[in-house]
Amino acid sequence: MEFKKIGVIGAGTMGIGVTVDLVLHGLDTVLVDISQEALENAKAVISRDVRFAPLVHKGAPKVSVKEAVARITFTTDIN
Numbered sequence: 001m002e003f004k005k006i007g008v009i010g011a012g013t014m015g016i017g018v019t020v021d022l023v024l025h026g027l028d029t030v031l032v033d034i035s036q037e038a039l040e041n042a043k044a045v046i047s048r049d050v051r052f053a054p055l056v057h058k059g060a061p062k063v064s065v066k067e068a069v070a071r072i073t074f075t076t077d078i079n
Helices: 013-024 036-056 065-070
Strands: 005-009 028-032 072-075
Touching (some): 005 013, 013 028, 036 065, 065 072
Parallel strands (some): 005 028, 028 072
């Protein structure tokens, strides 16, 4: 089974971690939260985590921040 896009509900610590893992492995992701502020914070944290992932985890795929963020749709619309 091949996934085209995966949804993550909640832009907290866990949602950010799952989203980072998904985009590092080349999957398009929709990150949903009730707050635009939470999504903006998540984008900053995701950018940082993607940048440092290869340094922290030697086996992590190397993906540019620009490419990773482009794979994510940040939204407050659950639909």
